[in-house]
Amino acid sequence: MSVKEMTAKEIAQKVIKKEDLFILDVRNQSDFNDWKIEGESIEIFNTPYFDLLDGVEEVMERIPVEKEVVVVCAKEGSSILVADMLSEAGRSVSYLKGGMKAWSEHLEPIKLGDLHDGAEMYQFVRLGKGCLSYMVISNGEAAVIDSTRMTDVYLEFAASKEAKITHVLDTHLHADHISGGRQIAEQTNATYWLPPKDATEVTFAYQALEGGNVVTIGNTAIDIHALYSPGHTIGSTSFVVDEKYLLSGDILFIDSIGRPDLAGLAEDWVGDLRETLYNRYRQLSDELIVLPSHFMIIEELNENGSVGKQLGTLFAENHGLNIKDEKEFRAMVTGNLPPQPNAYQEIRETNMGKMTPDSEKQREMEIGPNRCAVR
Template sequence: MAVKPMTAKEVTKKVINKESLFILDVRNEDAFQDWKIEGENFNYLNIPYFDLLDGVEEIMDKLPKDQDILVVCAKEGSSIMVADMLSDEGLDVSYLQGGMRAWSEHLEPVKVGDLKDGGELYQFVRIGKGCLSYMVVSNGEAAIIDSTRMTDVYIEFAKSIDATITHVFDTHLHADHISGGRVIAENTGATYWLPPKDAEEVTFKYEALEDGRDVTIGNTTINIHALYSPGHTIGSTSFIVDEKYLLSGDILFIDSIGRPDLAGMAEDWVGDLRESLYTRYKALSDELIVLPAHFMIIEELNSDGSVAKKLGALYAENHGLNIEDEGEFRKLVTENLPPQPNAYQEIRQTNMGKIAPDEDKQREMEIGPNRCAVR
């Protein structure tokens, strides 16, 4: 029985549709514990590939007979070999095409909603990394916000809907993933915008994204209003799009809040973070739909695969927005931090233009989960 590849897109559909799947992950235990494919109805078995070199007989009783089985490894090769062995034992199995590398890089476009005068807003869900990026489309023009380094996805998607990319934004200087903003701007002639307080060390030209500066997309009334909201970084900037959507960057997530320590400034920036969340955001309409730059857990996905929730609901449900005592808040965001993102200093330097690692190195730098939130 020939083993079949299963693509990252096919696995993503199973995650969104809450289908069942049994994953046999043959990476080393530490890699599996650090980062794995997550789904609400997924079951797992982690057996390192080297433990299966003599055969799979000893794990046959641990594998289901009534559930799809997907074998996963880092790059694909080991999972094909194990899947072949399981197939020889009579099981119908698949392997993850491209391995966890492909899982890390897959972007799933999801339409979030319609805007005034015929515009549209799309969210690109990087399901394996938890990154979220956006495309605002109006009257044949498009703006991209917080893009990943998989720049072809955005460029091809814009072409498919007959839109020209005219503006590219980063809400802040990212530390957990490499931005594709500058590359997209160079390839399309679009204007690249950065918050100047995060861009003091960058080596390239950019437009300063400052509080109150509006950028019009298309010939419609759709404006992107910049809202200065420091805390995750000193220059972090949010956007209000079409008076309906709040693109919160890494300041506010659905289930958590941004961490203030990725430039080594946690004690200094925690006050800015509180000011942004408890004063600036509090003054905004509860009806704004929050669209963050990351999600932390798979349960944050809505039934259509999007990650979005009204600001009022977050003020009612998100623990990070309901800590009245400032000392307790300060303690939460400085003492409950997950490990730093992999290679985050190198990622920051790449996003500043100070270093230019090749594609394989960039891929290696990004491997693993995002760690932009306070736990």
């Protein structure tokens, strides 16, 4: 039997559509335990490649005959060798093209809905990293929010919609992934907006993004209203788009809240976090659809693969929004902080412009899950 390749996009579609797939992950156990492909209809089994060098007989009984099977490794090479062995043993299998690196970098664009006067809102779902970014398109112009370093995806998507990117915004200085905002702005001559309290150490020019700023996209006047909302970082800023969507950055997620410690100031910033969640957001309409910059678990995906929920629903269901006692809130937040993101200090310095790692180094820095939320 011949071995086929399966792309990250094909796996993403299976995850979103909840189609059955069996994954044989042949990375080391520690890498597998840290980060893997997940989905409601995904069955996954890990056995290191080096344990299969003498043959695949011991894993044959673990591999179902009735399901589509794909072999996964870090970069592709080992999975091809294992897939070849399984094929020679009579099994129909594929391998993940580009390995987990390709999975980490894949962005799946999903239309969220229409805004007024024919404008549109899109979410880019990075399933392999839990990152969410956005594009607002209005009358031939586009704004990109919280972009990843895979800048070609946004440029090509805007071009396919015959839109020119005129504004690029980051809700805060990211610490778990490398922003593509500055690069997109340079390539398109767009205005790059950053919260100034997060940008005190950046080495490049930017437009100060402060609470009360209004960024207009297209002459049909789709407005992005900036709302200062510190707590994850001191400069964190949310956006209300067309009075319909609340882009919450890393302050509020679907099933959790943002962590305040990525600059080592958890005790100082936890008060800001509570003020944002319990006062600033309470003044907003419950009808706003919350669109965060990350998701934590695959169950947060909606039926179409997007991530988002009404603010009123989150006030009812999200535990982090329902702790009345401030001392209890502080204890919950500071006592449930996950490990720091991989290479987070290097990522912050890259986003400040203080270092310029090559593309391979950037991939290595981002490997692993996002860790932006309080558990």
